[in-house]
Amino acid sequence: MQIDTLSEFLTQAGTDFRLFDLGRRLQPLEQSDFAAIEAGRRPYPWPLQRHAWLAVCYWQQNGGQPYVWFLKIPLDERGLFNNAAVKHFLSALVEQLGGDIHAPLTDEQQQQLADTPFTFQPAQDKLAAFHARLSLALKHAPSAYYQGAVDYLTTPASQHWQQLGLQGLADVAARLHSDTALANTVQQHLWQLPEPVQQALLTQCEHHPLPAPLAKAMIEAVSAEQERQEPNEERIALLLRATAGCAPFKARSAKLSSLMSLQPGQPLLLTMAARLWQDLTDEALLLQYLTLLADQHGELFNGLFAELVSVPALRPLILANLHNPELPAPLKQAFGNLFAATHG
Template sequence: MNNIESLTDLFELVGCKASFYDIGRHVSKITPAQVIQFDKKQQPYPYAFKQQAWLAILLHPLKAEQDAEPVIWFIRLPIDEKGSINLGTRDHLIKSIVDRILNKDGSTDISDALKDNPYAFQPDHERMASFHAALSVQFKKDASSFFDQLVTYLESDLNEEDTSWQALGLQGIADLAVRANQAKYLPLIKKAIEFAPHPVAVALAKALEHERPEDDYLSFIETIYPTRGNTEWRAALIRSVSKAAPSERLLQSIKLSLVTGENQATDDELQLIVAIVAKCPSWFNTDPELLSLTMENLANRNDGYVAFSQIASELSHTPVVRGSLWSLFRGENRSPKLTQAIGSLFTKAPEQVQ
């Protein structure tokens, strides 16, 4: 048997063409060059999220019919302290697959290869809908039947008392979001964000996090964000532009919504912070004041540094903001409370923020 030293080697051995996507922080296509680099540990994994690589892998058997549906694997692999795939874990994954599909009876049935595999996972409904929407556009397939239903609904007079939105499907919302940069759909999206019932608008804003927004939509969010007092609303609006570089105007609005009289992150403010940490941590690198305000507020929460520890851990494993975080922690202008919170990082393991 040929030596199998990477995921690429594995897929070549079983006769498949593989396409890689990351579906952690956002749904993002991974280029063949990036696959080679992280698969052979030449470069860090480009889209680490919660210290893991969240991979969706499309496998096209080379001997299959041309119109055959690909097999999709969903795999999570841990990231090491340098941001690279843990090769020991990856090799264990490869061995488990080889044992299952190659060393039994010579067959190479890949559709059942991840059954009971500890590295396999099932994406949540939102991720699945956005991933399928992205694939439909990439492979030039029609949108789901829910898409036309949603467009018809949004073209009507939106009314809070009209409950017909409850029949709309999540897949239709994802199908609209993935077409956000098509000129004919942007007005509908803005209309939905501003006037649709809360559940529809929030679901659409969250689905938009996977797309890089046009300047027109960015300006729209800059205007509407300060007018929304609901925290879930504001967190969703942040997510909807998380693939963009934030404007100074939007950053200022976010910072104002994080400021309290006691300089302590309330649960509402924590929800906004988590949205930034999860979806656009690079914004902290763009605006050191936002990072400082965030960590100071977290240090002042009355939760035993649970939120501070978990968020500090996540940011310290995110290359784009790690340097800024540790510069803040080593700085001379730390408050006594922040200094105490930093000390707690070395005395206990961080707990998960729910």
């Protein structure tokens, strides 16, 4: 039996499945969009290091244990799937199943598949965010750590934070956009939490949409940090990253522009490329960002340029400005150096 795509395999095997991207941050991927990507009709929307980082959860339609694959699929220079890599993985998969795609995988077979070059192990924070979002998508109960996290966030002084589980905080973050009371509780107590708890919760927030008041409070916290005698750039980056699950909004875009005018260090620039690239679809913000990179952080320019130009939402905008005569001199020079290195 010839099976060329993951969707074909999962469908013919009689499974239901959900897809998520785990590259820059956790994002759900619709099956219809994925089918178009597999067919080569569109590039992968969130490439990272020329790969698609996928979480695939599937289960038999008549019930049974869900399985999860974490797949790292190479992309070509246009951002399209490397179909040879996908077929290689599927060939190994069908071999494990003895040619019967309807056969359930044993734990040993799952482990053997995990040893292929097309799988990866997510970082713990992304893994926790994934399980939290998946339980919501499948209408399952949150983890056993959830209620303890809610109780602690409601009355932080009443118990020791060391007893909290990361998965509980991930379950909280995943529900903030739909649970107004929970979001209000978090906003009320967030800045009084011990630093490790605050940092873990903010890190989880970046993987999910947030209510507008909470996202705005995080931008206001950036302003408060700026007013300190010695602002912590890592904390500013953490607060901005926490809003990454929200579509670009005016307060964040304005804050990013004002921060860049202050000649910031690497934490902000790396955060913008890795998490807040959607804000760079604003051409003025994009050119401000690239100019700052070229003028103050030339050592980062080539690598971050390569990452940004690989993002389909940014690529046309960047390419359209490569020969813009109005570009600032540092950016023109950086582009020139880049072309010289490319054409060697």
